[in-house]
Amino acid sequence: MLKDSRFKESSLNELTLNQNTLKNWPESERPREKLVHLGSSSLSDAELLAIFLRTGVKGCNVVDLARKLLGSFGSLGAIFSASQEDFCARHGLGTAKYVQLQACLEMSKRYLAEKMKETDCALTSSKATCDYLLSELRLESREIFAVLFLDNQHQVLTFERLFFGTLNAAAVYPRIVVEQAIKHHAAAVILTHNHPSGVAEASLADKQITEKLIQALQLIDVRVLDHIIVAGNQCYSFAEHHELF
Structure with a gap:
């Protein structure tokens, strides 16, 4: 039984x-x-x-x-x-799945970078550019300011993370951006940073630093095509909101 x-x-x-x-x-x-x-x-x-x-x-x-x-x-x-x-x-x-996941994420970033380089980045609202910036910045827990350096055909030369801050702000120095633009022989740039809070809006500080960078880069004949804020799964474009002067 x-x-x-x-x-x-x-x-x-x-x-x-x-x-x-x-x-x-x-x-x-x-x-x-x-x-x-x-x-x-x-x-x-x-x-x-x-x-x-x-x-x-x-x-x-x-x-x-x-x-x-x-x-x-x-x-x-x-x-x-x-x-x-x-x-x-x-x-x-476990470790094997963690390694596999990191490899998948990196392949995704590299694919998006390739797609972005195939497009005309003068069209800063292009899906390829925003998708790439989202892949680079949306998962960051701290604020990061980066720059896409472009040639005179507005094709991507390189993407560089330049400044790292707290969850609230990042200290951005125009001199460093100018030095890097000269180093890469850039003719134009797209500025970008993330909002870990997920709020897809430009703050007063964001607008002020954008204006300072535009003025500094004008001295070396480098155009600022856009400043894109990455917040969660969204992108906020200064150009689309007519906030570039």
Whole structure:
């Protein structure tokens, strides 16, 4: 009788585990198959994360694991920006997945940089430019001021992070920007910085430093094409808001 009870309990546990695997899901609901047939944009954050994770853990399929991780971290962005220690401490994650994630993020940045270089950056509202700046700055927890240096055809020469501040402000020195523009033989620049608060608006200080940089760069015949603020998943363009003088 005891043996029979144990057999039933074992069978029940096996049935529960089997029901938990994605192999028993309808094909149209499995993340990989869904992506192939409907495209990546059709997937939820949890489904995209599940494809990256590949496998679940005992008693928890990969989609449910992805949902738990999103709930624990709060968002995909928080997972991407998590420290190695925090990332690897979570059940179902580890060093191998952390390394894989960092490689994916870096490949994404390099792809976006290539796409941006293929476009005319004089069109500073271009999606390629904003996508690239978002990939570089949106996950930063401190304020960073950077510059895209452009040639006389407005093609990208280089992107440099020049100043690092607190969550509230960054000390920006026009002299340094001018020196770097000369160093790279730039004919124009796109200024950019992030707002870790997520507020996509230009502050008075943002406007003041933009004016100072425009005046300083005019002395060496370098044009400021735009100043783009990265806030969360948004970009705020000074040029689009007619705030460049």
